[in-house]
Amino acid sequence: MEVSHSVKERTIAENSLVILLQGLHGHVTTVDLRDESTATGRVTNVDAFMNVRLAEVSFTDRQGTVSRLDELFVTGRNVRYVHIPDEVDIRATIERQLQAIHRVRYFGGRDKGRREFPRAKHK
Amino acid sequence: AMSFLKRFPPPAEGVRHQQPDTEAVLAGRTPGAGTLYIAESRLSWLENSGVGFSLDYPTISLHAVSRDLNAYPWEHLYVMVNAKFEEEETKEAPMAEGEEEEEDSDDDVEPIAEFRFVPSDKSALEAMFSAMCECQALHPDPDDEDSDNDYEGEEYDVEAHELEQGDIPSFYTYEEGLSHLTAEGQATLERLEGMLAQSVSSQYNMAGVRTEDSIREFEDGMEVDIAPVVAGQFEDAEVDH
Numbered sequence: 146m147e148v149s150h151s152v153k154e155r156t157i158a159e160n161s162l163v164i165l166l167q168g169l170h171g172h173v174t175t176v177d178l179r180d181e182s183t184a185t186g187r188v189t190n191v192d193a194f195m196n197v198r199l200a201e202v203s204f205t206d207r208q209g210t211v212s213r214l215d216e217l218f219v220t221g222r223n224v225r226y227v228h229i230p231d232e233v234d235i236r237a238t239i240e241r242q243l244q245a246i247h248r249v250r251y252f253g254g255r256d257k258g259r260r261e262f263p264r265a266k267h268k
Numbered sequence: 269a270m271s272f273l274k275r276f277p278p279p280a281e282g283v284r285h286q287q288p289d290t291e292a293v294l295a296g297r298t299p300g301a302g303t304l305y306i307a308e309s310r311l312s313w314l315e316n317s318g319v320g321f322s323l324d325y326p327t328i329s330l331h332a333v334s335r336d337l338n339a340y341p342w343e344h345l346y347v348m349v350n351a352k353f354e355e356e357e358t359k360e361a362p363m364a365e366g367e368e369e370e371e372d373s374d375d376d377v378e379p380i381a382e383f384r385f386v387p388s389d390k391s392a393l394e395a396m397f398s399a400m401c402e403c404q405a406l407h408p409d410p411d412d413e414d415s416d417n418d419y420e421g422e423e424y425d426v427e428a429h430e431l432e433q434g435d436i437p438s439f440y441t442y443e444e445g446l447s448h449l450t451a452e453g454q455a456t457l458e459r460l461e462g463m464l465a466q467s468v469s470s471q472y473n474m475a476g477v478r479t480e481d482s483i484r485e486f487e488d489g490m491e492v493d494i495a496p497v498v499a500g501q502f503e504d505a506e507v508d509h
Contacts, residue, residue, distance in 0.1 A: 178330070194409065218330060
Protein backbone atom coordinates (compact mmCIF):
# COMPACT_ATOMS: atom_id res chain seq x y z
CA MET A 146 0.00 0.00 0.00
CA GLU A 147 1.57 3.22 -1.13
CA VAL A 148 1.16 6.07 1.30
CA SER A 149 3.13 9.28 0.99
CA HIS A 150 5.86 9.93 3.53
CA SER A 151 4.88 13.55 3.77
CA VAL A 152 2.32 14.83 6.25
CA LYS A 153 1.21 17.53 3.88
CA GLU A 154 0.77 15.13 0.99
CA ARG A 155 -1.21 12.68 3.07
CA THR A 156 -3.50 15.51 4.11
CA ILE A 157 -3.98 16.73 0.57
CA ALA A 158 -4.68 13.21 -0.68
CA GLU A 159 -7.17 12.53 2.06
CA ASN A 160 -9.18 15.58 1.11
CA SER A 161 -9.29 15.15 -2.64
CA LEU A 162 -9.94 12.55 -5.27
CA VAL A 163 -6.21 12.20 -5.82
CA ILE A 164 -6.62 9.48 -3.23
CA LEU A 165 -8.51 7.44 -5.80
CA LEU A 166 -5.72 7.82 -8.33
CA GLN A 167 -3.19 6.74 -5.72
CA GLY A 168 -5.16 3.55 -5.35
CA LEU A 169 -4.50 2.75 -9.00
CA HIS A 170 -0.89 1.70 -8.47
CA GLY A 171 -0.19 -1.35 -10.59
CA HIS A 172 -3.21 -0.90 -12.82
CA VAL A 173 -2.96 -0.17 -16.51
CA THR A 174 -4.79 2.98 -17.36
CA THR A 175 -5.01 5.73 -19.94
CA VAL A 176 -4.17 9.31 -19.11
CA ASP A 177 -5.44 12.05 -21.40
CA LEU A 178 -3.14 15.03 -21.45
CA ARG A 179 -3.99 18.65 -21.77
CA ASP A 180 -2.50 18.88 -25.23
CA GLU A 181 -4.71 16.06 -26.55
CA SER A 182 -2.02 13.39 -26.45
CA THR A 183 -2.70 10.22 -24.49
CA ALA A 184 -0.57 7.78 -22.56
CA THR A 185 -1.56 4.24 -21.69
CA GLY A 186 0.56 2.39 -19.19
CA ARG A 187 0.87 0.86 -15.76
CA VAL A 188 0.56 3.34 -12.89
CA THR A 189 3.66 3.30 -10.74
CA ASN A 190 3.01 6.45 -8.74
CA VAL A 191 0.58 9.31 -8.29
CA ASP A 192 1.47 12.04 -5.83
CA ALA A 193 -0.69 14.59 -4.08
CA PHE A 194 -0.10 17.09 -6.89
CA MET A 195 -1.46 14.58 -9.39
CA ASN A 196 1.91 14.06 -11.02
CA VAL A 197 1.50 10.65 -12.64
CA ARG A 198 4.26 8.15 -13.28
CA LEU A 199 3.57 5.32 -15.73
CA ALA A 200 5.63 2.35 -16.92
CA GLU A 201 5.53 0.44 -20.22
CA VAL A 202 3.70 3.22 -21.95
CA SER A 203 2.07 3.46 -25.31
CA PHE A 204 2.12 7.18 -26.07
CA THR A 205 0.02 8.77 -28.77
CA ASP A 206 1.04 12.32 -29.48
CA ARG A 207 -1.33 15.01 -30.63
CA GLN A 208 -0.58 14.20 -34.24
CA GLY A 209 -1.59 10.61 -33.67
CA THR A 210 1.89 9.13 -33.83
CA VAL A 211 2.29 6.18 -31.50
CA SER A 212 5.51 5.33 -29.73
CA ARG A 213 6.56 3.28 -26.74
CA LEU A 214 8.11 4.81 -23.68
CA ASP A 215 9.65 2.77 -20.90
CA GLU A 216 8.66 5.25 -18.26
CA LEU A 217 6.71 8.47 -18.35
CA PHE A 218 6.16 11.23 -15.82
CA VAL A 219 3.37 13.71 -16.50
CA THR A 220 2.99 16.79 -14.35
CA GLY A 221 -0.38 17.17 -12.65
CA ARG A 222 -0.96 20.41 -14.46
CA ASN A 223 -0.94 18.60 -17.78
CA VAL A 224 -3.27 15.81 -16.85
CA ARG A 225 -6.72 16.38 -18.24
CA TYR A 226 -8.29 13.03 -17.44
CA VAL A 227 -7.37 9.72 -15.90
CA HIS A 228 -9.43 6.76 -17.03
CA ILE A 229 -10.39 4.51 -14.15
CA PRO A 230 -10.13 0.89 -15.32
CA ASP A 231 -13.38 -1.06 -15.29
CA GLU A 232 -12.06 -3.64 -12.86
CA VAL A 233 -11.45 -1.01 -10.18
CA ASP A 234 -14.03 -0.74 -7.44
CA ILE A 235 -13.90 3.00 -6.81
CA ARG A 236 -15.40 3.08 -3.37
CA ALA A 237 -13.36 0.15 -2.07
CA THR A 238 -10.20 1.74 -3.43
CA ILE A 239 -10.86 5.04 -1.69
CA GLU A 240 -11.66 3.31 1.59
CA ARG A 241 -8.50 1.21 1.39
CA GLN A 242 -6.34 4.29 0.79
CA LEU A 243 -7.97 6.13 3.69
CA GLN A 244 -7.32 3.17 5.95
CA ALA A 245 -3.68 3.12 4.92
CA ILE A 246 -3.34 6.79 5.75
CA HIS A 247 -5.03 6.33 9.10
CA ARG A 248 -2.75 3.42 9.97
CA VAL A 249 0.22 5.70 9.51
CA ARG A 250 -1.35 8.61 11.29
CA TYR A 251 -2.77 6.88 14.34
CA PHE A 252 0.15 4.62 15.04
CA GLY A 253 0.26 5.54 18.69
CA GLY A 254 -3.46 5.05 19.19
CA ARG A 255 -6.38 7.22 18.26
CA ASP A 256 -5.64 10.08 20.60
CA LYS A 257 -1.95 9.66 20.99
CA GLY A 258 0.96 10.09 18.68
CA ARG A 259 1.22 12.60 15.98
CA ARG A 260 -1.85 14.71 15.45
CA GLU A 261 -1.88 15.55 11.83
CA PHE A 262 -3.93 18.28 10.33
CA PRO A 263 -7.38 17.30 11.65
CA ARG A 264 -9.56 19.16 9.24
CA ALA A 265 -9.09 21.00 6.03
CA LYS A 266 -9.67 24.71 6.12
CA HIS A 267 -12.87 25.52 4.31
CA LYS A 268 -12.97 28.81 2.52
CA ALA B 269 23.33 28.25 -34.67
CA MET B 270 20.91 27.72 -31.87
CA SER B 271 20.47 31.25 -30.65
CA PHE B 272 18.96 30.46 -27.30
CA LEU B 273 22.29 29.12 -26.08
CA LYS B 274 24.08 31.24 -23.53
CA ARG B 275 27.09 31.00 -21.35
CA PHE B 276 26.59 30.33 -17.64
CA PRO B 277 28.32 28.40 -14.89
CA PRO B 278 27.10 24.90 -14.06
CA PRO B 279 24.69 24.71 -11.10
CA ALA B 280 26.49 24.26 -7.80
CA GLU B 281 23.68 23.37 -5.42
CA GLY B 282 21.04 20.70 -5.28
CA VAL B 283 22.33 18.72 -8.23
CA ARG B 284 20.50 15.41 -8.00
CA HIS B 285 22.13 13.91 -11.04
CA GLN B 286 24.78 14.90 -13.50
CA GLN B 287 25.29 13.10 -16.78
CA PRO B 288 28.35 13.96 -18.86
CA ASP B 289 28.72 13.05 -22.50
CA THR B 290 25.10 13.76 -23.26
CA GLU B 291 23.79 15.21 -26.46
CA ALA B 292 20.90 17.60 -26.43
CA VAL B 293 18.63 17.48 -29.44
CA LEU B 294 15.95 19.99 -30.30
CA ALA B 295 13.93 19.64 -33.48
CA GLY B 296 16.53 17.42 -35.00
CA ARG B 297 19.41 19.78 -34.38
CA THR B 298 22.05 19.19 -31.82
CA PRO B 299 24.57 21.70 -30.52
CA GLY B 300 26.94 18.91 -29.61
CA ALA B 301 28.10 16.93 -26.62
CA GLY B 302 27.73 18.31 -23.15
CA THR B 303 26.67 17.62 -19.60
CA LEU B 304 23.12 17.47 -18.35
CA TYR B 305 22.60 18.83 -14.84
CA ILE B 306 19.41 17.75 -13.12
CA ALA B 307 19.30 20.20 -10.25
CA GLU B 308 16.49 20.99 -7.87
CA SER B 309 16.14 24.53 -9.18
CA ARG B 310 16.24 23.83 -12.90
CA LEU B 311 17.35 21.47 -15.61
CA SER B 312 20.50 22.64 -17.36
CA TRP B 313 22.56 21.41 -20.23
CA LEU B 314 26.02 22.79 -20.87
CA GLU B 315 28.10 22.07 -23.87
CA ASN B 316 31.75 21.36 -23.16
CA SER B 317 32.53 24.81 -24.48
CA GLY B 318 30.55 26.38 -21.64
CA VAL B 319 27.38 27.47 -23.44
CA GLY B 320 24.04 25.85 -22.95
CA PHE B 321 20.49 26.36 -21.83
CA SER B 322 18.24 25.84 -18.84
CA LEU B 323 14.68 24.69 -18.51
CA ASP B 324 12.47 25.55 -15.57
CA TYR B 325 10.47 22.68 -14.16
CA PRO B 326 7.12 24.49 -14.23
CA THR B 327 7.49 24.71 -18.01
CA ILE B 328 8.12 21.00 -18.39
CA SER B 329 4.90 19.10 -19.12
CA LEU B 330 6.35 15.64 -19.09
CA HIS B 331 9.51 13.62 -19.35
CA ALA B 332 10.09 10.00 -20.32
CA VAL B 333 12.62 7.31 -21.08
CA SER B 334 12.43 6.29 -24.70
CA ARG B 335 14.00 3.03 -25.82
CA ASP B 336 11.81 2.62 -28.87
CA LEU B 337 14.37 2.70 -31.68
CA ASN B 338 11.62 2.81 -34.28
CA ALA B 339 10.46 6.13 -32.92
CA TYR B 340 13.96 7.57 -32.51
CA PRO B 341 17.24 5.82 -33.26
CA TRP B 342 18.88 6.37 -29.89
CA GLU B 343 17.74 5.66 -26.36
CA HIS B 344 17.16 8.95 -24.65
CA LEU B 345 15.46 11.08 -22.04
CA TYR B 346 12.56 12.87 -23.67
CA VAL B 347 11.44 16.19 -22.24
CA MET B 348 8.42 18.12 -23.47
CA VAL B 349 8.38 21.81 -22.67
CA ASN B 350 5.51 24.31 -22.82
CA ALA B 351 7.48 26.96 -24.57
CA LYS B 352 8.80 27.99 -27.90
CA PHE B 353 12.49 27.75 -28.56
CA GLU B 354 12.93 29.63 -31.74
CA GLU B 355 16.03 30.32 -33.67
CA GLU B 356 16.34 33.90 -34.80
CA GLU B 357 17.19 32.97 -38.35
CA THR B 358 14.00 30.94 -38.82
CA LYS B 359 12.39 33.33 -41.23
CA GLU B 360 15.38 33.67 -43.49
CA ALA B 361 16.81 30.18 -43.48
CA PRO B 362 14.99 27.54 -45.45
CA MET B 363 13.09 25.06 -43.34
CA ALA B 364 14.58 21.58 -43.50
CA GLU B 365 12.19 18.83 -44.41
CA GLY B 366 10.19 17.44 -41.55
CA GLU B 367 10.91 20.39 -39.34
CA GLU B 368 7.98 22.53 -40.31
CA GLU B 369 6.06 23.81 -37.37
CA GLU B 370 2.52 22.98 -38.34
CA GLU B 371 1.22 24.69 -35.27
CA ASP B 372 2.56 28.12 -36.20
CA SER B 373 -0.65 29.33 -37.77
CA ASP B 374 -2.88 27.88 -35.09
CA ASP B 375 -3.09 30.29 -32.19
CA ASP B 376 -5.13 28.00 -29.99
CA VAL B 377 -2.48 25.34 -29.76
CA GLU B 378 0.07 25.67 -27.04
CA PRO B 379 3.67 25.92 -28.10
CA ILE B 380 5.68 22.87 -27.33
CA ALA B 381 9.34 22.11 -27.68
CA GLU B 382 10.65 18.57 -27.57
CA PHE B 383 14.09 17.96 -26.19
CA ARG B 384 15.91 14.68 -26.33
CA PHE B 385 18.89 14.11 -24.10
CA VAL B 386 20.97 11.27 -25.44
CA PRO B 387 23.56 10.03 -22.96
CA SER B 388 26.41 7.97 -24.27
CA ASP B 389 25.84 5.78 -21.20
CA LYS B 390 22.37 4.35 -21.84
CA SER B 391 22.25 2.61 -18.48
CA ALA B 392 22.09 6.02 -16.84
CA LEU B 393 18.62 6.74 -18.23
CA GLU B 394 16.81 5.28 -15.20
CA ALA B 395 18.74 7.47 -12.79
CA MET B 396 18.24 10.52 -14.98
CA PHE B 397 14.51 9.85 -15.18
CA SER B 398 14.16 9.38 -11.42
CA ALA B 399 16.17 12.47 -10.60
CA MET B 400 13.88 14.47 -12.85
CA CYS B 401 10.78 13.02 -11.20
CA GLU B 402 12.11 14.08 -7.80
CA CYS B 403 12.96 17.58 -8.94
CA GLN B 404 9.68 18.00 -10.78
CA ALA B 405 7.78 17.09 -7.63
CA LEU B 406 9.50 20.00 -5.89
CA HIS B 407 7.70 22.41 -8.19
CA PRO B 408 3.97 21.85 -7.87
CA ASP B 409 1.71 24.02 -9.91
CA PRO B 410 1.18 27.35 -8.15
CA ASP B 411 -1.77 28.17 -10.40
CA ASP B 412 -3.75 25.18 -9.26
CA GLU B 413 -7.06 26.82 -8.38
CA ASP B 414 -9.15 23.71 -8.51
CA SER B 415 -7.87 22.08 -5.39
CA ASP B 416 -8.30 23.39 -1.92
CA ASN B 417 -4.73 22.75 -0.88
CA ASP B 418 -4.79 25.44 1.74
CA TYR B 419 -2.99 23.58 4.49
CA GLU B 420 -0.56 26.25 5.55
CA GLY B 421 -0.76 28.46 8.59
CA GLU B 422 -1.40 27.77 12.26
CA GLU B 423 -3.30 24.55 12.05
CA TYR B 424 -0.64 22.92 9.96
CA ASP B 425 2.15 23.39 12.46
CA VAL B 426 2.18 19.82 13.65
CA GLU B 427 5.58 20.10 15.26
CA ALA B 428 4.60 23.01 17.49
CA HIS B 429 1.55 21.05 18.53
CA GLU B 430 3.66 18.05 19.40
CA LEU B 431 6.10 20.02 21.50
CA GLU B 432 3.21 20.97 23.76
CA GLN B 433 2.33 17.36 24.29
CA GLY B 434 5.29 16.43 26.44
CA ASP B 435 5.63 12.69 26.71
CA ILE B 436 3.43 11.65 23.81
CA PRO B 437 5.67 9.83 21.38
CA SER B 438 6.06 11.34 17.98
CA PHE B 439 6.04 9.05 15.03
CA TYR B 440 8.02 9.85 11.94
CA THR B 441 8.07 7.87 8.76
CA TYR B 442 11.57 7.06 7.63
CA GLU B 443 12.31 9.91 5.28
CA GLU B 444 10.82 12.65 7.46
CA GLY B 445 12.46 11.32 10.58
CA LEU B 446 16.02 11.06 9.37
CA SER B 447 16.28 14.78 8.89
CA HIS B 448 15.09 15.36 12.47
CA LEU B 449 17.82 13.32 14.12
CA THR B 450 20.21 15.16 16.35
CA ALA B 451 23.86 14.13 16.46
CA GLU B 452 23.05 11.99 19.46
CA GLY B 453 20.09 10.45 17.70
CA GLN B 454 22.27 9.69 14.72
CA ALA B 455 24.82 7.96 16.95
CA THR B 456 22.09 5.92 18.59
CA LEU B 457 20.72 4.90 15.20
CA GLU B 458 24.14 3.78 14.08
CA ARG B 459 24.68 1.77 17.24
CA LEU B 460 21.30 0.06 16.92
CA GLU B 461 21.91 -0.72 13.27
CA GLY B 462 25.26 -2.20 14.19
CA MET B 463 23.59 -4.42 16.76
CA LEU B 464 21.02 -5.53 14.20
CA ALA B 465 23.73 -6.40 11.72
CA GLN B 466 25.48 -8.54 14.35
CA SER B 467 22.34 -10.36 15.35
CA VAL B 468 21.53 -11.17 11.72
CA SER B 469 24.91 -12.79 11.23
CA SER B 470 24.47 -15.06 14.23
CA GLN B 471 20.83 -15.78 13.82
CA TYR B 472 20.74 -19.00 15.76
CA ASN B 473 22.19 -17.47 18.85
CA MET B 474 19.56 -14.97 19.91
CA ALA B 475 20.10 -13.92 23.47
CA GLY B 476 18.24 -16.16 25.87
CA VAL B 477 17.07 -18.58 23.23
CA ARG B 478 18.57 -21.91 22.46
CA THR B 479 17.31 -23.37 19.23
CA GLU B 480 17.93 -26.89 17.95
CA ASP B 481 20.59 -25.58 15.61
CA SER B 482 22.48 -23.72 18.27
CA ILE B 483 22.54 -26.83 20.45
CA ARG B 484 24.24 -28.68 17.60
CA GLU B 485 26.79 -25.92 17.25
CA PHE B 486 27.76 -26.11 20.87
CA GLU B 487 28.41 -29.81 20.92
CA ASP B 488 32.11 -29.21 21.03
CA GLY B 489 31.83 -29.16 24.75
CA MET B 490 31.43 -25.49 25.32
CA GLU B 491 28.29 -25.47 27.36
CA VAL B 492 26.45 -22.20 27.33
CA ASP B 493 24.14 -21.79 30.23
CA ILE B 494 21.08 -20.40 28.57
CA ALA B 495 17.55 -21.05 29.78
CA PRO B 496 15.55 -22.99 27.23
CA VAL B 497 12.54 -21.27 25.74
CA VAL B 498 9.19 -22.34 27.07
CA ALA B 499 6.23 -21.86 24.81
CA GLY B 500 4.10 -19.04 26.04
CA GLN B 501 6.87 -17.75 28.24
CA PHE B 502 6.21 -14.16 27.43
CA GLU B 503 2.47 -14.24 27.17
CA ASP B 504 1.86 -12.33 30.35
CA ALA B 505 4.36 -9.62 29.54
CA GLU B 506 2.90 -6.18 29.39
CA VAL B 507 3.33 -4.73 26.00
CA ASP B 508 3.66 -1.00 26.18
CA HIS B 509 4.26 0.76 22.90
